Amino acid sequence: MKAFALCLSVVMALIAGSGNVASAVEIKLLTAGAMRSVVVALLPDFEKRTGNKVAFENATAGSLEKRIGEGEAFDVALITPMVIDDLANKGKIVAGSRIDVAKVGIGVAVKEGAAAPDISTVDAFKRMLATAKSVAYIDPNSGGSSGIYFDKLLDRLGVGGQVRPKAKLKWGGYVAELVASGEAEIGVHRLAKSCPSKA
Numbered sequence: 001m002k003a004f005a006l007c008l009s010v011v012m013a014l015i016a017g018s019g020n021v022a023s024a025v026e027i028k029l030l031t032a033g034a035m036r037s038v039v040v041a042l043l044p045d046f047e048k049r050t051g052n053k054v055a056f057e058n059a060t061a062g063s064l065e066k067r068i069g070e071g072e073a074f075d076v077a078l079i080t081p082m083v084i085d086d087l088a089n090k091g092k093i094v095a096g097s098r099i100d101v102a103k104v105g106i107g108v109a110v111k112e113g114a115a116a117p118d119i120s121t122v123d124a125f126k127r128m129l130a131t132a133k134s135v136a137y138i139d140p141n142s143g144g145s146s147g148i149y150f151d152k153l154l155d156r157l158g159v160g161g162q163v164r165p166k167a168k169l170k171w172g173g174y175v176a177e178l179v180a181s182g183e184a185e186i187g188v189h190r191l192a193k194s195c196p197s198k199a
Helices: 002-016 033-050 063-067 080-089 123-131 145-157 159-167 176-180
Strands: 027-030 053-059 076-078 104-110 137-138 168-170 186-192
Touching: 002 033, 027 033, 027 063, 033 053, 033 123, 033 145, 053 063, 076 104, 104 145, 104 176, 123 145, 123 159, 137 145, 145 159, 145 186, 159 168, 168 176, 176 186
Parallel strands: 027 053, 027 076, 137 168, 137 186
Antiparallel strands: 104 186
16 A cells, blocks of 8 residues: 555656645546545545645546547546557547556455355366356446456457356446345456556
């Protein structure tokens, strides 16, 4: 968490300048799914230390790509590298301004008390997906990057035809809610990690 706090502070400092209360500014921050909880946890301290105010909006990466592409004004965007690069190529984000601040992985969730599934190998992961009664993940049509990635992965693994008919798709939010409620046996969703180290 400290590593990400430092990275977010660096990103915000690029926008806010010196960070003096006397020169306080309002920063419009757009962020996609995985970073929401981290940003929410860090913003109060950032605002207190710098005197800057942050107008914070969270949406899927696909939704933010569309909004920025249509000309929505913002100061900082925390979105997937592919989206940022695409928007930079279209002149909607300053070219060369991308800073990688975190990595996001995808994890598997089961209901509390259930046995952990075997996902130790690719074959074991495929068997788990094929034999699960239901699999929840973010609806790719919502623009959520984990759902888009996972849906494509199903085809690469050759199990798309088995998994999609029993999929429980969530339009944003937390896939774990579908697992906790019993609507889905297995959930597949993103996991946030701290800043990558720089050499």
